[in-house]
Amino acid sequence: MSSYNPNSYAGRSAAARSSAPARTKKHMLKLVILGDSGVGKTSLMNRYHSNKFTGQYKATIGADFLSKHVSITDQTGNVRNVTLQIWDTAGQERFQSLGVAFYRGADAVALVYDVGDAKSFDHLDNWRGEFLRQVGIDEIGANFPFILLGNKIDRPEGERQVPRQQAEEWCQRAGLGSMGGPIPHFETSAKTAENVEGAFLELATLAVLHEEKNRREAGPALSYAPTQRGVDLRRQGGTSYDTRGYNNDCC
Incomplete structure (x- = not known):
């Protein structure tokens, strides 16, 4: 990750490295990852994780x-070695x-x-x-x-139904609350890898900055630990939802 968009949250945080000593945490x-079935959630996750893409569609059952x-720079210039657990959830209504x-x-x-x-764009308010x-x-x-990803920009231009401006207006309206500013918007292609790495870096950086903000305000960290057993987060790599009684050491 040698370059950053200076206007992004990730870019502004990375710039802090020059003014503060780096300490690894x-x-x-x-x-x-949320959205309708077929929008490319699994393909985006796989492209970011292992730089692989397959054009074959297979619906996610439950979640994987x-x-x-990765390394994330916070606002003070501290470098955090971060483990991202990226959850790909089913878009079908019966799994919601x-x-x-x-x-x-x-x-x-x-x-x-x-x-x-x-329609997948119209459903964003419901997912959020x-x-x-x-x-x-x-x-x-x-x-x-939150961040917003407009996927499949590798489509022929004549197939586009959601103009970029329309999506950015939605991001402005939804906003990031007290974090300030609109929801960051990326147009991506899991097929060509365009903007995929930058989008996930922005998402991870936002999560770190949000946690820091909660800590500074001395409020409770925004962490909602599952109260029911059923997801084994200790397993590395892909997994699927299972109703067996795993011991849940959830993040």
């Missing part, structure tokens, strides 16, 4: 996660009742739509609202790290 973040180790088991404990959320599918309700946050001025 270990950290774990849980990132959740992958882990990746499982959401509470996966949403709790999330540090940041990527909302995904397909630039060639207007349902997540906030599940974790007990007021939707109005919600203080939680």
